[in-house]
Amino acid sequence: MMKYISYLSIGTFFGIIMTKSQAISWYRIYEMFRFDSFHMYGIIGSAVILGIISVALIKIYKVKTTEGTPITFSPKNLSIPRYLIGGTIFGLGWAMAGACPGPIYTLIGNGYGVILVVLASALLGTLTYGILRNRLPH
Amino acid sequence: MIEYLSQPWPWYVAGPLIPLVMALLLFVGKSFGVSDTLRTTCSIGGAGAFSDFFDFDWKKQIWNLVFVAGAIIGGFIASTWLQQPDPIPLAQDTVAKLQELGIQNPGDNYLPEEIFSWEGLFTLRGFIMMVIGGFLIGFGARYAGGCTSGHAISGLSNLQLPSLIAVIGFFIGGLIMTYFLLPVILSL
Numbered sequence: 001m002m003k004y005i006s007y008l009s010i011g012t013f014f015g016i017i018m019t020k021s022q023a024i025s026w027y028r029i030y031e032m033f034r035f036d037s038f039h040m041y042g043i044i045g046s047a048v049i050l051g052i053i054s055v056a057l058i059k060i061y062k063v064k065t066t067e068g069t070p071i072t073f074s075p076k077n078l079s080i081p082r083y084l085i086g087g088t089i090f091g092l093g094w095a096m097a098g099a100c101p102g103p104i105y106t107l108i109g110n111g112y113g114v115i116l117v118v119l120a121s122a123l124l125g126t127l128t129y130g131i132l133r134n135r136l137p138h
Numbered sequence: 139m140i141e142y143l144s145q146p147w148p149w150y151v152a153g154p155l156i157p158l159v160m161a162l163l164l165f166v167g168k169s170f171g172v173s174d175t176l177r178t179t180c181s182i183g184g185a186g187a188f189s190d191f192f193d194f195d196w197k198k199q200i201w202n203l204v205f206v207a208g209a210i211i212g213g214f215i216a217s218t219w220l221q222q223p224d225p226i227p228l229a230q231d232t233v234a235k236l237q238e239l240g241i242q243n244p245g246d247n248y249l250p251e252e253i254f255s256w257e258g259l260f261t262l263r264g265f266i267m268m269v270i271g272g273f274l275i276g277f278g279a280r281y282a283g284g285c286t287s288g289h290a291i292s293g294l295s296n297l298q299l300p301s302l303i304a305v306i307g308f309f310i311g312g313l314i315m316t317y318f319l320l321p322v323i324l325s326l
Contacts, residue, residue: 004201004204006162007163007166007208008207010208011206011207011209012208013155013159014159015208015210017147017152017159017212019216019217020152021146021152021153024248025249027226027232027245030236030316030320031228031232032312033315034231036229036231037228042149042150043149044153047291048295050154050157051292051295052297054161055296058164065165066165067167071165076283077300080303083282083289083300083301083304084303084307086279086282088278088311089274089311090277090278090282090285090304090308091309091312091314092312092314092319093273094286094311095313096274096315096320096323097268097271098249100285100287101172101173101275101279101285102172102209102286102287105172105213106209106213108210109210109215109216110216112248114255114256114259117259117268118269118271121272121276122272123176124273125274125275125278125279126180127188127189127276129276129281130189133191133281136281
């Protein structure tokens with residue numbers, strides 16, 4: 001039970017960050033893809049730099065989880081078509097709906113009920129991928 | 139304090155907090171990747187009948203649904219108690235371009251409400267941007283094996299080349315949409 005409270009709390013923290021940083025804003029995503037403002041690049045850039053440092057420190061100091069097991073990272077299999085084609089399709093949707101999955105959830109919490117339609121469509125897209133995946137280049 | 143937190147958070151505050159979210163999840167033995175929840179939800183809904191891609195032990199992924207439930211609550215808390223009084227300080231060029239494309243009052247809300255609203259859903263452009271946009275997000279995220287959180291944050295933090303390729307793809311798609319397709323869609 002305590003574990004679920006921790007997931008819920010971390011998620012709540014994430015939702016507040018996404019909202020207060022305006023990363024949930026369609027306008028901020030549009031502005032980012034037009035290279036008109038540093039805002040989103042600052043967010044993602046500083047997140048990645050500190051993320052790299054965090055992961056490196058976790059590996060160097062062999063940090064353990066709260067349950068005492070080592071923190072492990074699973075490397076991803078290299079493929080160009082999978083990530084490039086999949087990524088491009090995702091990018092088309094990201095720039096159109098102005099939200100990636102995290103902000104989709106957070107926008108619903110912000111009271112934009114209509115974003116449930118975006119969520120439902122994203123579920124349909126995921127389902128379609130699952131059905132077609134054996135026929136797609138990976 | 140509340141007044142202070144209610145201001146828009148600058149990038150140098152919000153950005154560093156994101157890897158903190160990732161690190162906290164790692165400490166509790168989980169990995170940061172929001173779009174996985176879409177697959178899990180499909181699986182719970184019985185999608186295993188259509189594809190073995192959804193035929194897995196989804197109970198092990200419940201934690202992630204709890205995490206995104208938190209993201210919804212976080213959005214509610216921020217909009218209820220930490221709401222900022224002022225419009226989003228967008229770049230002047232962005233505002234001018236959006237007005238040229240017919241968007242009223244850019245930055246007054248998080249979204250252009252003439253498009254992202256129940257009324258907007260029944261317009262051609264609103265339908266395309268929400269329904270097709272959402273579909274591409276779900277399809278592309280699973281095809282690429284992750285979204286912004288899984289690849290741009292978790293993957294790049296772990297120096298994964300596949301994640302860099304995926305992020306380059308995110309930008310190729312985003313730029314094509316922003317420069318070539320959105321001007322057309324917004325005029326519908």
